[in-house]
Amino acid sequence: MTDTLPATGAELLDVHRIHLAEVEAPKPSPEDEAARDRIWDEAVRANPHLFDGPVTGCAGLERHGGPQDGDLTVSWARLTFRHRALRRVPGNTDWLPSLFVSVIQPVDDGSLLAGRMASWTASPGRWLLPGGGVEPPAPGAALDQAALAREAARELVEEVGVELDPPQPRLWGITRGGNGSLGVVHLAPPRSAEELRARFDALASAERAEGREPELDRIAFVRSLAELTEVAGELGGRPVDYLTPVLRRRQEETADRRGA
Structure with missing residues (x-):
């Protein structure tokens, strides 16, 4: 049996295997294309760092077999x-939510690493897991579960300065935000807060020495949404919605390990 999963707000889906199928992108009407381009041009004028690079959109999600x-x-x-500017075009139905990868980087004390997006990025001030949008593969190359894991590992290096060995973090789950954006979440091995802070600081210093600002301007180690909300209140910004089910599940896993 195959059933289409409706979007119901920020949620976490259990997953063991992911199959990826490429489909044709929807073609907006000329009027919607023109409106999209106007909105995009306005956004670029406001933030010249925006780049119209290749990304993947999520056109559908299906579960095969039973719920488990x-x-x-x-x-x-x-x-x-x-x-993405199509979201702001009234009446448009061709917009596709984004497909992205993220990484849970645990800390030895049971917390996890969250980062705040810098002011020059497309999501300034948002607290989230290390990660980013999935780039489409080159023609003839496969976009599969292994490719997503490699992208997640690359994002962890680029945003936090942490390299994984082997560079294949374990698939942990799929998040779906209230706008339908789909996040493939991976789990990295735990590290100490001191090591993670040192690696991030070294990365940020190296970026600034090259005349660039790092993509994450702050990191924090949190155990719950309440802790992250407190951090965001002190430092500014706000958490992305998918962190709510992620942090809830991590708390449950930690409690289960302590009770075992």
């Missing part, structure tokens, strides 16, 4: 970043 099978198919399409 954890076997999912994600349909995806090749887009560019300006596609």
